[in-house]
Amino acid sequence: MIDVNESIAALDWSKEPQGLYAPIAYALSSGGKRLRMQLVLAGCRLVGGNEQDALPFAEAIEVFHNFTLLHDDVMDRADVRRGMPTVHVKWNDNTAILSGDQMLIEAYHLLEGVSANHLPELLKLFTRTATEICEGQQYDVDFEQRDDVQIADYIEMIRLKTSVLLAAALQGGAIIGGATAAQQEALYNYGIHLGLAFQIQDDLLDCFGDPQTFGKAIGGDISCNKKTYLLLSALNNADAGQRAELSRWLAQTAPSAEKISAVKELYMATRAREAAEQAIAEHTRQALDCLNLLPDNDERKQLEQLAQKLAQRKS
């Protein structure tokens, strides 16, 4: 069984110029779950493939994901990632831009390791997915300035920004493992629903999570008026009085515990919290449905457990 953290740690960034490569080593050193890499290998094994064959694609997906985090952190002016200073803080913006660019190129370099017969298909899948993620990021930025965002728009944004990479990870692994088109599609769609449930759960935890287990401050999304599933549902469901109250709080841009507490109350009164919980349950159910189209083996059971675990996670 491949140890994903060991595989990433074995990539060699000791080459020159270190000004370019040291930030890449740093960005990849902080770990995380390596979920996307795990999904590539799981997709390959589930359809009976040898996970070693899927390793280059898995590494490419993981390096790509960390590239997006690096550039997102510059754009969001985020100072900390997984408890460590971000690259643009530890070095500077220009380093984060250039080393990030090189990480994206390194992801494509890793793709060279896939077998020639799968290369055209995997290259297309990878590039289409990368494009969708940039589009999702742009929609996320656009939504900050728009006041007509609907829940369907939000779902499409998080599908692009979060889900397609999980889906492509699974499908890519499945392609390498020799999956049928139907199996590939089932795994891809499982990944889409897994990602949607994951992201809506993230919105819920940011608002209703336990600060002890969640690991970051609660209410950040409320403070910055982020158009989450909760806020969009609340705006949808609110009666005239609730809408006026919500609007008053949205107009108050200074962070305050009072605002967080009042908006949380409104999320409950408008049943937005319930709507989010239902959406998570629904996408988890759809993810599990997709798995029914696949061979009933241990790998499938693990993906079932993953979907159930993510829907119940507290951090």
Place this chain on the structure above:
Amino acid sequence: MIDVNESIAALDWSKEPQGLYAPIAYALSSGGKRLRMQLVLAGCRLVGGNEQDALPFAEAIEVFHNFTLLHDDVMDRADVRRGMPTVHVKWNDNTAILSGDQMLIEAYHLLEGVSANHLPELLKLFTRTATEICEGQQYDVDFEQRDDVQIADYIEMIRLKTSVLLAAALQGGAIIGGATAAQQEALYNYGIHLGLAFQIQDDLLDCFGDPQTFGKAIGGDISCNKKTYLLLSALNNADAGQRAELSRWLAQTAPSAEKISAVKELYMATRAREAAEQAIAEHTRQALDCLNLLPDNDERKQLEQLAQKLAQRKS
């Protein structure tokens, strides 16, 4: 014969989200010579290939080149490119970062159009070249902080930053046209020497060019103490008195016409100007030597003329 500007103009950027794609359309609209794209097509035709087959690779190289300009302009805080406001000025830094990322991904998307039998080879060439260009950019940044840069370091930096893309353009076109390994190597090396001559000529023009024909202010490199071929040659050749005088000017960081004029005098007195002119002539000669290994046809004559023209250019 392919019209390179028409081909680039025909790429469709009207899709959504326009916040992502409009800056790409803008960055590609300002023209320029499309030299790298021309070189791909020329490399293909020279060895007897059909230039239509080389179009996707040519477009990928051109889009990639414009991606590097977009991100370089952010990092250099350059406000104007080809007479137009740069993307980070017309929009903002985040847009320049994200749309630039998407341009790099679009370059790989264009690569999908090359024939499957050439794809692995061209993908490797493209990605290796992209990596070298990032390395060259990093060395360029590193050199600003170093006071031990030698002429050989500088040549290696401009080889990476400028030459390898011209070389890879020619080689890629040649691969598609069915070139032998020896022909590919000859065209690659021609591109390397062409790029070195081009860049050293750029250093010369920045210092000794005619402001009327050069199109930008003269002496910019001197004002910011840029470690050009001229400065490194002058430091190499200077006697004790000249070195002391040069050091005094380097210590004066405020821009002044007096500094520009004095350093130009020193470049002549130390024969740095002569050394740069000789280096250009030498790399032009080596570029022409490489062409002797190739079929003696009209395409080859055009590459001969290109090398001679670049060495004599005034702008």
